[in-house]
Structure formats: C-alpha cells, structure tokens
Amino acid sequence: MIDYIRLEVRRTLRDKGFVVFxxxxxxxxxxxxxxxxxxxxxxxxxxxxxAMVGMASYGALGAALGTGNGLAEDKKLGWLRQLRITPLSPARVVVGRGLSASVTVLPAIIVVLLLGALVNGIHLAAWQWIGLVVLLWLGTTPFTLLGLGNGYRLSAQAAGMVNAGCMMVLAIIGGLWFPAAAFPGWLQEISRWTPSNRFADLGWSVTAGHGPSAGTVLVLVAWLAAFGAYAVYAYRRAARTA
Amino acid sequence: MAFSGVVKTYGEVRAVDGLDLTVDRGETVALLGRNGAGKSTTISMLLGLLPPTSGEVRLFGGTPEQAVRQGRIGAMLQDGRPIPRVTVRELITFVAATYPKPMAVSEALALAGLEELAGQRVDRLSGGQAQRVRFAVALAGDPDLVVLDEPTTALDVEGRRDFWQAMRAYARRGNTVVFSTHYLTEADENADRIVVVDHGRVVADGSGETIKRAVGGALVSFDLAGGPSDGLTELPGVTSLEIRGDRALLRSADSDATVLELARLGLVRGLQVAPASLEDAFLTLTSSRTDAADGGPAVSGTGASEGAAAVGEGALR
Incomplete structure (x- = not known):
C-alpha cells in the first residue's frame, strides 16, 4: 500500500493543474x-x-477534494478495474487513496503558513504553529471523503466540475476568503454550520491561543460521518458497475 | 481454468449462455467471436469482475477472486489506457510490487519490448507503445495465467505485429495465455487452440486446422439456374448448404466426390471449388443461415437459431 500511496502522491505533484491551482x-x-x-x-x-488560516484551509480543502478528480480520471481510464485484478485488495486501494490525499494537502498548508511567518511577519508560539499544521491536516479528512465520493459516483468531467463547485461554495460560505463576520446575519448563521467554516475554526482557535471548541469538533465529526457514508455508498455503487 | 454451464444474463439478454470450457496449463488459447458474442463477459467472469448468473468458474482449484488475490492472474482489459503522469518503469515497478513473486522489472520491460521507453512518461507514448505497456502490466507479476481482452483493437498493422511478437515470446516461456479477438488471422497465428464463441456458447474448439476440417474441407459452388436445391445436402461429402442468390454453396468434406456427383446430375454450371478458409469456417459456425443437418466432429451445434439471421459477413472486421 505504501507503494500505491507513493505512486499517487507522485502523480498528483506532477499534475501542473494541481500545482498551479x-x-x-x-x-x-x-x-x-x-x-x-x-x-x-x-x-x-x-x-x-x-487570512493565513483561511487560505491554508482553502488550499487544503482544494487538494483534498481534488483527490476525487484523479480518482474519477482513473475510473475512466479503466485503471480502477485494472487494480481489481492485482492482488491489492479494493479496501487497500480506497485507504491508499485517502492517505495519499492526506499527503497532498500538506504543501498548500505549509507554504501558506511559511509565507505568513516569513513575508507577513506573523509571530506565533511554537505550539501554535505545530497545532495549526496538525489540526488543519487532520481536518481535511471530511473533504477527502467528499472528493472520493464524487470521484467514485461521477464521470471524470462531472467530478471535476462538482468538486470545483464544492470548493468554491465551501470556501466562500465558510468564510475562508472573506471573513464571515462581514456576511449578513442569516448567512453568518449558515456559515457556522458548514464543514469548511468549522475546519478553518480549528486553525483560528489555535491562533487565538486556545484549543478548538467542543461544538466545532462535533459539527466536523458529523460532517465526517455524513461524507464518509456518502463515500462508502459511492464506492459500493461504482464497484457494482465499474 | 474451467467454466461449467456458465450463464450471464443482462435482463432479457443472455450474454453468456451455458458456456463450458477447460484450459490446461501452458496453453495459448484464443477466444474468437464477433463483437457481442460474449467474449468480454466471459473474460470479466474469468477475472472475477462479474459474478455469473448461474454455473461456476474455477481457477487453479478456487474461485477467480481467490486466484486474483493470490496474484496468479494478470490481465489486459479491453479499452483500458495507462494512467498519466508516471513513467513506464514506475508503473511496472508498482504493479510488480503488488504481486507475491513478480518477475524482475527489467525482464517485464524486455518481454514487452519497452526497454528503451522505460524512462518515458506513459501519457507521451504512441498507441502501440501504450498497448505494450498494458501488456507489461499484465505480466509484471509473473502470474500463472495471463488474460488479454481484445489486445490489438485500435492498433495499426505495425503495432499489432510488435504486440504479437511480444506475446509469443512470453507464451514460449510456458505461460498460460487466454486472449480474445475478432480477427481470425490473429487467432490462427498466435494460438495453439481456438475456441469459437457465438451467442454466448462455444461453437467450435480446436486448432485452426481442426476447425477448418470440422466445417468441411472445401467450398463447392455452382449456379442453380432456377433449379431446385432440395437434396443437395444428401450429396456425398456435403456438410452444409447455403443459397446465395441463385448460387448454391456447398461445404464439402470430400470435394472430389461432391463434384463427380454434381457432374452425374448434370448440375455443373459455373462450378467453383475453393479450399475452406478459416473465415469460411468461422462464418459457417457463427451463422445459422446454413441448412446443415448436423455439424462436423468437433462442432457442437451452431448456436441458437433465433436472432442469428442478423449475422452477416459485415459483422466481421
């Protein structure tokens, strides 16, 4: 499985679209x-x-969802079927995909945080920097599952569009680009329940000097369960037809 | 590998309809049939990608899923393309590593004729080169059985020649190879044994020579000139009769005897005697327009009669 993760990470990092966007x-x-x-x-x-936390979150969100695009592409090329006739078990293929996504979200997080520190001169305690990386890294899991679900369920073209759409909507409504505080009241209320806003809140709580609230974690766990169920459903459906 | 009474239905359609087939180790077997004859469905069941509706598929004494999990199968699926953004060597190395006892990557590359392309990105190869990469993917794990589903569709003449050269080199090592094709010559030139599939059943099984003989050694044709065609199947040597326009086409196991009898009956008008080609044999086997009473020795029926009227030479590419 390590080989599979290595292969997928390599393929993603060679994707110019991924590096640019x-x-x-x-x-x-x-x-x-x-x-x-x-x-x-x-x-x-x-x-x-x-904005540093928002943009790191936005980049990680995009990379996590983007995993689904690669998956849909592989499905179209018949690669997923090809993998099914290697000794690699289907479960390990799915887990390998998820883990390779967890590696490819890291560049965006780290680069944005580095710019925050080096260019914008942000000073945080060491535990805050480490906490930021770890929490933002773990927090991408729901989005990876959403991306994988889309990748399994949709055609390559549709998956690309749906994932890009999800990313935009989640990034904007979640307040990753512009602070949610500037939204009208009703939208602020919605924003607080989005996975992207709670995801970024993991980071914002760290920069504010404390750990994330229980509410934030609970909302994220609920989204994790929902997207996880969706990914399992999509995978089962794809396995029947692919 | 053994299929026994395997049936696969998609709604009303019986894609595979009671298929029985056994392949021994070391054989190179061609599954020959028109598009839609049930070849790909058969191969999907062989690989455990599709469960049969009824009947049983056994591979090395177990189920196909077990054989796949044990790394005993390598396959080249139809319409697959290699994934982008990896080099040939990276891809083959990865696939080989998923198998318990793979061959050396350099050996797989050499067998598929890819040594000089090893460092190239897979998405920058020509169609023929990419197809050989997929072949290398199939054999990289040094599996006991290699299955190739229509490996040369979409290849040009040169690509096809290179591909079969690689395949024969591999089969010579004593590996079991099963491939499907709708090209008769490919089956004839590259397999020890040809299994003709039509309407989801095995309609003939043997070497190219056996199949030609089974169907009838020669094709005798003459103008009917409005005369009746009754009784022509009773002529000595005749195994089947087909009327094309005003011409009678007799397939005969003994063309000399057939012609002598035709002469005695005064029916020699525009007479032609041609040796049966494998193509003739194939068309006879897969077409129910013939009024053959019964097939030859190795021929087990000519498939279902209904719906077969749509079968024409045009279906053969």
Missing amino acids: GIGMPVVMYLLLTNLAGSSGKEAEAWKVT
Whole structure:
C-alpha cells in the first residue's frame, strides 16, 4: 500500500493543474488579500493571521477534494478495474487513496503558513504553529471523503466540475476568503454550520491561543460521518458497475 | 481454468449462455467471436469482475477472486489506457510490487519490448507503445495465467505485429495465455487452440486446422439456374448448404466426390471449388443461415437459431 500511496502522491505533484491551482492560488490570494490594502495597525495584523488560516484551509480543502478528480480520471481510464485484478485488495486501494490525499494537502498548508511567518511577519508560539499544521491536516479528512465520493459516483468531467463547485461554495460560505463576520446575519448563521467554516475554526482557535471548541469538533465529526457514508455508498455503487 | 454451464444474463439478454470450457496449463488459447458474442463477459467472469448468473468458474482449484488475490492472474482489459503522469518503469515497478513473486522489472520491460521507453512518461507514448505497456502490466507479476481482452483493437498493422511478437515470446516461456479477438488471422497465428464463441456458447474448439476440417474441407459452388436445391445436402461429402442468390454453396468434406456427383446430375454450371478458409469456417459456425443437418466432429451445434439471421459477413472486421 505504501507503494500505491507513493505512486499517487507522485502523480498528483506532477499534475501542473494541481500545482498551479492547488498551491499557487491560495498563495497568490493570500499575498494579494493581505498586502494590497496597504493598511497597517492592529486590524491589519489580525487580518493577516485570519487570512493565513483561511487560505491554508482553502488550499487544503482544494487538494483534498481534488483527490476525487484523479480518482474519477482513473475510473475512466479503466485503471480502477485494472487494480481489481492485482492482488491489492479494493479496501487497500480506497485507504491508499485517502492517505495519499492526506499527503497532498500538506504543501498548500505549509507554504501558506511559511509565507505568513516569513513575508507577513506573523509571530506565533511554537505550539501554535505545530497545532495549526496538525489540526488543519487532520481536518481535511471530511473533504477527502467528499472528493472520493464524487470521484467514485461521477464521470471524470462531472467530478471535476462538482468538486470545483464544492470548493468554491465551501470556501466562500465558510468564510475562508472573506471573513464571515462581514456576511449578513442569516448567512453568518449558515456559515457556522458548514464543514469548511468549522475546519478553518480549528486553525483560528489555535491562533487565538486556545484549543478548538467542543461544538466545532462535533459539527466536523458529523460532517465526517455524513461524507464518509456518502463515500462508502459511492464506492459500493461504482464497484457494482465499474 | 474451467467454466461449467456458465450463464450471464443482462435482463432479457443472455450474454453468456451455458458456456463450458477447460484450459490446461501452458496453453495459448484464443477466444474468437464477433463483437457481442460474449467474449468480454466471459473474460470479466474469468477475472472475477462479474459474478455469473448461474454455473461456476474455477481457477487453479478456487474461485477467480481467490486466484486474483493470490496474484496468479494478470490481465489486459479491453479499452483500458495507462494512467498519466508516471513513467513506464514506475508503473511496472508498482504493479510488480503488488504481486507475491513478480518477475524482475527489467525482464517485464524486455518481454514487452519497452526497454528503451522505460524512462518515458506513459501519457507521451504512441498507441502501440501504450498497448505494450498494458501488456507489461499484465505480466509484471509473473502470474500463472495471463488474460488479454481484445489486445490489438485500435492498433495499426505495425503495432499489432510488435504486440504479437511480444506475446509469443512470453507464451514460449510456458505461460498460460487466454486472449480474445475478432480477427481470425490473429487467432490462427498466435494460438495453439481456438475456441469459437457465438451467442454466448462455444461453437467450435480446436486448432485452426481442426476447425477448418470440422466445417468441411472445401467450398463447392455452382449456379442453380432456377433449379431446385432440395437434396443437395444428401450429396456425398456435403456438410452444409447455403443459397446465395441463385448460387448454391456447398461445404464439402470430400470435394472430389461432391463434384463427380454434381457432374452425374448434370448440375455443373459455373462450378467453383475453393479450399475452406478459416473465415469460411468461422462464418459457417457463427451463422445459422446454413441448412446443415448436423455439424462436423468437433462442432457442437451452431448456436441458437433465433436472432442469428442478423449475422452477416459485415459483422466481421
């Protein structure tokens, strides 16, 4: 299975689309959003931190969902069928996919955090930096499952579009691009229940100097269960027809 | 490998309809049939990708799933393409590592004629090269049985020649190979044994020579000139009769005797005697338009009669 993960990670990192959109986009957006305004003071400093977590989350979210695109592509090429006639068990293929996704979410998280520290001069305690990486890394799991579900259920083209759509909607409503505080009240209420907002909240709680609230963790676990069930359903359906 | 009474239905359609087939170790067997004859369904069941509706498929004394899990099977599936963004060597190395006793990667590459392409990205290869990569994927684990589903569709002449060269080199090592094709010459040139499948059943089984003989050694044709065709099947040597327009086509196991009798009856008009080609044999076997009373020795019936009227030479590519 290690070989399978290695193969998939390699393939993802060689994908120019992934490098440009998955890593490049959040990086560029972060630098633009925090430096164009040119304002300084306390508020600007706070925004740099908020946006850093938001953009790292956004990049990780995109990479996690993107796993599904690769999967749908493999399904179209007949590679999933080919794997079924190797001794590699189907369960290990699915788990391997998920684990390779957990590796490919890391570049976006780490690059954005590095820019926050080196370019925007954010100072956090060591435990905060480590906590950020670990929590944002673990927090991508629901999105990986959503992406895998889409990849199994949909055609390659549809999966690409649906995953891109999910990413945009989740990123915007979740307040990863612009703070949810600027939303109208009803949208703020919705935003608080989205997996993406709670995901980023893992990071925001760390930068605020404390651990994530129980509510945040509970909402994320609920989404994890929902997307997990969806992925299992989609996988079973694909196994019958593929 | 053994199929016994295997049936696979999709709703009303019986894709595989009571298939019996046994293949021994070391054999190179061609499954020959038109598109839609049930070859791919048969292969999917052989690989455990599809469960049979009824009947049983056994591989090395167990189920296909067990044989796959033990790494005893390698396959090249129809319409598959190699995945992008890996090199040939990376891909073959990965596949080999999933098997318990793989062959050396360099050996797999050499057998498939890929040594010089090992460092290339798979998505930058030509169609023929990509097909050989898929062949290398099938044999990388050094499985006991290699299954190739229509391996040369979509290949040009040169690609096809290179592919079969690689396949024969591999079969010479004593491996069991089962491949499906709708090209008669491919089956004839590359297999020890040809299994003709039609309407989901085995309609003939043997070497190319056996099948030709079984169907009748020669094709005798003449103009009927409006005369009756009754009784022509009773002529000496005749195994089947087909009327095409105003011409009678007799398949005969003994064309000399047939022609002498035709002469005695005064029926020699525009007479032609041609040796049966494998193609003739194939068409006879897979077409129920013939009024043959019964088939030859190795021929076990000519399949279901209904629906077979749609069978034409046009279906053969």
